[in-house]
Amino acid sequence: MIDSYALAAGDYTIEAATYGSRRTGSYGVGVTVHLDGLDDAIEPVGDPATLVPLSDSFTVVPPDASCASTLGTVTEGAGGARTLGVTMGSGAVERVTVTCTAEGHPSGAATVLCISSTANQGSPLSRAQYRVTPGTLNGVLASAEAVLAARSDRDTCGLSVNKLAAFMLSIGYHEIGSGTAGSAAPSPMTVGRWDTYALQLRAGFHNRYNYLNDAAGYEDSGVWDEPRRAYFHPGVGWWQLDDAGGAWRTLNHGQRADTSTGPRDEDGDIDDDDTGAEVIAAKLAAEFCDEGLNSLKTYMSNTWFACRPSLCFTMHERILLTHTGGSDDLHVTIAHNAGEYSTDGGVSAHRCRWHDAWTPVFDCFVYDTERPEGNAADSHKWGYDTDRSPLAAPFVAFTYDEKRMAVFPGPVMTALKPAGHTTTGSFATWIKAVPEGADVRDEEKAGPGLWSSGDYDRLGTPANEIDDSVLQIEICDDSGWVLADGDSRSCEWLSANGTSLAERLGFDGS
Numbered sequence: 001m002i003d004s005y006a007l008a009a010g011d012y013t014i015e016a017a018t019y020g021s022r023r024t025g026s027y028g029v030g031v032t033v034h035l036d037g038l039d040d041a042i043e044p045v046g047d048p049a050t051l052v053p054l055s056d057s058f059t060v061v062p063p064d065a066s067c068a069s070t071l072g073t074v075t076e077g078a079g080g081a082r083t084l085g086v087t088m089g090s091g092a093v094e095r096v097t098v099t100c101t102a103e104g105h106p107s108g109a110a111t112v113l114c115i116s117s118t119a120n121q122g123s124p125l126s127r128a129q130y131r132v133t134p135g136t137l138n139g140v141l142a143s144a145e146a147v148l149a150a151r152s153d154r155d156t157c158g159l160s161v162n163k164l165a166a167f168m169l170s171i172g173y174h175e176i177g178s179g180t181a182g183s184a185a186p187s188p189m190t191v192g193r194w195d196t197y198a199l200q201l202r203a204g205f206h207n208r209y210n211y212l213n214d215a216a217g218y219e220d221s222g223v224w225d226e227p228r229r230a231y232f233h234p235g236v237g238w239w240q241l242d243d244a245g246g247a248w249r250t251l252n253h254g255q256r257a258d259t260s261t262g263p264r265d266e267d268g269d270i271d272d273d274d275t276g277a278e279v280i281a282a283k284l285a286a287e288f289c290d291e292g293l294n295s296l297k298t299y300m301s302n303t304w305f306a307c308r309p310s311l312c313f314t315m316h317e318r319i320l321l322t323h324t325g326g327s328d329d330l331h332v333t334i335a336h337n338a339g340e341y342s343t344d345g346g347v348s349a350h351r352c353r354w355h356d357a358w359t360p361v362f363d364c365f366v367y368d369t370e371r372p373e374g375n376a377a378d379s380h381k382w383g384y385d386t387d388r389s390p391l392a393a394p395f396v397a398f399t400y401d402e403k404r405m406a407v408f409p410g411p412v413m414t415a416l417k418p419a420g421h422t423t424t425g426s427f428a429t430w431i432k433a434v435p436e437g438a439d440v441r442d443e444e445k446a447g448p449g450l451w452s453s454g455d456y457d458r459l460g461t462p463a464n465e466i467d468d469s470v471l472q473i474e475i476c477d478d479s480g481w482v483l484a485d486g487d488s489r490s491c492e493w494l495s496a497n498g499t500s501l502a503e504r505l506g507f508d509g510s
Contacts, residue, residue, distance in 0.1 A: 024183065028158060033100045033108035034061040038084065040113045040129065040333075057083045058098075058110075065102040071114075073508030074098060084112075091319045092116045113329060114320060129333040130173060130319060131185040133374040135346070137334055137399035139188075139260030140165045146261050147285050157289035162328045163320055167284050167296070169332065170315035171239035174306040176376075177314060181331075187374030188259050189347055189367070192242065193388040228382050229393035229416065230408035230430035234440050237276050239304075245438040246303070248279045250436040252404045253397035254365025255346050263363070264300070346373040352398055354458060354469035355495065364398035364473065366505065370416070381420055394505060396473055396496065401458065402431040407471050410454075411502035429497045430454045431471075454497060471496040475504045 037058035060067060063080035071088030071094055086096060093116065099109040138353055144164040148154045171177050177186035233244040236256040243249060248256055251274070255262070258275035273279055287296040300307045306315075321329040352364035369378075369392055383390035396407040410429040417427070431452045438445040455468035476491035494501040502508070 003236075005375070005456070006385060011103065015130050017505075032106045033065045033102050035059075035067075035098065035100055035108050035110045036061075038110045038112055040100060041115065060100050060108075062102050062105065063069075065100040065105075065108075067098055067100040069096055069098045070097045072212075086114045088114060093323045094408045095323065101262060113321070113331075115331070129331055130169070130181050131183065132169065132332045132334060133185045133188065134334045135373055136169075136172075136185070136188045136259045137330075137332060139258070139277055140168050140281075142260050143275065143281045144168060144285075147278065147281040149265075151289065153289055159285060159288050160328055162330055164281060164285055164288075166316040166320035166330060167288075167300075167312075168239075168280055169319055169330075170312040171280075171300065171304055171307060173315055175240045175304055176238065179311065181318070184375035186238070187372045187376035188238040188368070189257050189372040189374070190237065190240070190376050191233035191253075191369070191392060192240055193233070193391060227408070227413055227427045227430055228390045228408075230395075230411055230427075230432070231392045232406050232432045232434065232440050233389070233392055234347065238242075239280050241276050241279075243434075243441065246279075247273065247283060248276055249438075250397045250399075250404075251279070252365070253367055253395075253406060254347050255397075257365075257367070322371050329420055350396075351474040352396065352470050353474075353493070354456075355472050356467070356469050360473075362398060362400060364396055366394065366473065367397050368394045370394055371506075381416075383469055394507075396471065399436070400433075402436050404436060405434075406432045407496050409496045409501055411497070411499045412507050413504055414503065415507035431456050473501060475501070 035058055057060075057077060059080040060082055061080055065080070067074040067082055069084060070088075072084060075083045075085065077083060082100075084096070084098060086094065088094060092114075094114045095111060096114055097109055097111040099107055101107040122492060125228060141161060145161045148159065148161060148164060151157070172186055172188070176190040177183060233253070234244070236253050238257075238259055241248040241251065241256040241335070256276040259277045261277060262275035283299070284296060287299045297310060297313045298311045301309060304312065310492055319331050321331050323329060348366045348368070348369060350364050350366055351361045353359070354363045361455075372378075380388055380390055381391040392406075393408055393413045396405075396409070399406050408430045410427040413427040432440075433450045433452075433456070434440050434446045440446045451466075455465075455470045457465075457467075458469045459467055461467060472493045474491050474493050494504060
């Protein structure tokens with residue numbers, strides 16, 4: 001299917017290569033009536049007032065198409081130019097669908113929101129929408145829907161899927177974003193880098209506290225000659241779920257960054273506590289439905305500093321739109337600009353195992369900080385001459401033996417080594433293991449003894465290094481390249497210590 005071109009009416013010659021030899025058939029091209037330039041609209045209104053989309057006119061192909069709208073009128077202009085006019089009352093929010101038809105073509109349609117600037121409980125609305133990555137929006141909606149579906153009071157407590165999603169989204173816009181409509185879509189992969197307890201560099205002084213978080217302090221080899229980007233961030237994701245406290249403390253980095261529902265259990269049910277989104281959705285829903293709106297406002301302000309005194313609650317009012325008919329909508333837009341979404345990076349789910357124990361295989365995540373989903377601050381990645389911590393190099397996150405693990409492949413860090421670095425050789429692979437529920441800042445529970453280099457003593461026999469284990473990650477070809485029924489993806493198991501893994505991830509680790 002070709003859906004990225006607008007084809008004018010006319011005759012076309014189709015040249016097709018079929019999968020398999022001597023296969024013939026009939027082919028056809030269907031050209032749908034195309035609407036372009038019809039956008040959501042927010043306008044100051046009186047009572048009533050005429051609301052026109054931000055782009056006063058839109059165009060249709062073919063130009064003789066006839067258009068009608070579910071509300072208001074469509075006025076024809078020269079050629080394919082059309083204008084939608086809608087009369088609305090003060091405070092109204094209406095969803096308007098425009099359908100255009102032309103003889104010999106399938107009809108085309110577009111739906112837009114027409115919004116009064118005084119809508120939404122009187123909270124002022126921006127003409128620009130709040131930008132969000134597709135993965136974040138779809139995941140938040142899915143987790144909100146799943147959590148509400150599991151509640152017996154879902155039809156009576158007054159919390160809709162969109163309203164819960166608005167509460168969830170509002171936190172990230174202040175925790176990791178600017179809180180401004182129209183700004184770049186924040187990354188759900190954002191990791192906290194202002195953890196000055198863990199790392200401070202003052203006039204070149206290497207604070208020895210940072211061995212709790214990064215392998216550089218553990219190796220204790222000076223400021224430059226060290227693997228600084230083997231860094232275990234305490235705060236992770238859209239909600240900056242931190243080791244300091246909360247129901248999410250047992251989740252690894254990949255799970256905390258997950259804005260959706262995660263895998264289902266063996267019965268096909270969704271586990272409500274194995275992703276950051278599920279934990280947050282369940283907690284916010286419980287506060288709202290069990291304790292009331294004021295309890296939810298207090299919880300948000302007490303849990304997230306950026307939400308104080310009531311910034312996130314006010315943000316939710318600007319995100320949630322209540323329709324004139326009683327339904328609701330989200331004042332957000334999926335970002336499609338370069339750098340605001342990722343097709344080859346992000347956080348990807350894989351399977352892992354130890355080189356000396358092929359079973360059991362366990363779930364793991366490749367957390368690609370070099371190619372994040374959305375907009376993430378990435379300056380001063382190595383943490384030199386700044387009060388920010390380093391930005392972790394791409395790493396593998398998983399939970400094993402009741403420990404949250406982060407494995408930083410040496411060849412990846414070597415490939416990312418900055419110019420002028422005094423290390424002439426290659427970095428080793430570094431591994432950090434933090435007991436579930438422990439704070440990585442806690443020297444007693446998560447101190448330097450839980451860093452290891454190259455391999456991991458999973459059997460707990462420190463006196464015997466022969467039985468230490470090397471992590472292997474299963475990397476598969478893109479499933480989009482499967483050609484026919486019966487074909488399967490090509491997968492291979494690669495060592496975290498080998499350059500092949502770095503190359504498959506897009507880094508020259510040689």
